[in-house]
Amino acid sequence: MQTPQAYFFDLDGTLVETAPEIADAVNDTLRYFDWPEVSQQQVNDWIGHGTKELLIQALASVTSTPVEAVRKGADLKQALPIFDRYYQARCGTRSHLYPQVREVLSALRARGCKLAVVTNKEGRYTDTVLRVHDLHAAFDVVVSGDSFPVKKPDPTSVVDCLKRWDLKATQALFVGDSSIDAATARNAGVPVWLLPYGYNMGESVHACAPDRVIEDFSALL
Ligand SMILES: O=C(O)COP(=O)(O)O
Numbered sequence: 001m002q003t004p005q006a007y008f009f010d011l012d013g014t015l016v017e018t019a020p021e022i023a024d025a026v027n028d029t030l031r032y033f034d035w036p037e038v039s040q041q042q043v044n045d046w047i048g049h050g051t052k053e054l055l056i057q058a059l060a061s062v063t064s065t066p067v068e069a070v071r072k073g074a075d076l077k078q079a080l081p082i083f084d085r086y087y088q089a090r091c092g093t094r095s096h097l098y099p100q101v102r103e104v105l106s107a108l109r110a111r112g113c114k115l116a117v118v119t120n121k122e123g124r125y126t127d128t129v130l131r132v133h134d135l136h137a138a139f140d141v142v143v144s145g146d147s148f149p150v151k152k153p154d155p156t157s158v159v160d161c162l163k164r165w166d167l168k169a170t171q172a173l174f175v176g177d178s179s180i181d182a183a184t185a186r187n188a189g190v191p192v193w194l195l196p197y198g199y200n201m202g203e204s205v206h207a208c209a210p211d212r213v214i215e216d217f218s219a220l221l
Pocket residue numbers: 010011012013046047048049050051054118119120121122
C-alpha cells in the first residue's frame with residue numbers, strides 16, 4: 001500500500017467512544033415515556049446506521065413492535081424531539097477520545113495529509129461531539145449521515161472528497177470499526193483498516209476482512 005495522502009475516519013467507536021452517553025440519552029427518552037430501559041450492550045450493537053435508526057431499534061425493542069411499523073408510527077415522531085434534547089445535553093458527558101487520536105491526527109495534519117470524518121451520525125450531533133472534544137478544526141471535511149441523500153456504505157461522500165482533492169482511491173485510507181465502514185471503503189475502492197474496540201453490531205472486525213486490523217491509532221504513524 002502507498003503511504004496515504006488522505007484519511008477517512010469513522011466517528012463513533014473509531015475516534016470517540018460515544019456509546020455510554022448515547023445509551024444515557026436513549027434511556028432518558030424511554031423513561032420520559034414510561035417505557036422500559038435498554039442495556040448498554042443493546043445500544044452498542046445498534047450503533048452504525050445513525051442515531052434515528054438507533055432510536056427506531058430501541059423503540060421496536062421496548063414496545064415489541066416490528067421495526068418497519070415503528071419507522072412509520074407516532075411513537076417515533078413523539079420520541080425524536082425528546083431524544084434530541086436529551087442527546088444534545090448528554091454529548092460530552094460520558095464520551096472520550098480513544099488513545100492517541102489527537103496526537104495522530106495532529107501528526108498526519110503536519111505531514112500535509114487530508115483528513116475527513118465520515119459518520120452516519122446526523123450532522124447536528126456530529127458537530128456537538130466534535131466541538132465538545134475540541135476536534136471540530138481537526139478535519140478538512142466532515143460528512144454526516146444527513147450531509148448527502150445517501151449515507152455509508154454508499155461511497156458517494158468518499159468519492160466526492162477524492163475528486164475534490166484530486167487523489168486516487170489507492171492514495172487514501174479508510175479507518176473505521178465496522179462492516180459498514182469496510183463496505184464503504186470497498187465501494188469507493190479505498191483500502192480499509194479496522195479497530196477492534198468499537199461498535200460492529202456484535203461481530204468481530206476480522207469477519208469484515210479489512211486490509212488490516214490495528215490495535216490503536218499509533219499504527220497509523
Ligand atoms: O451514529 C451512528 O449510528 C454511527 O456513527 P458512525 O458512522 O460514526 O459509526
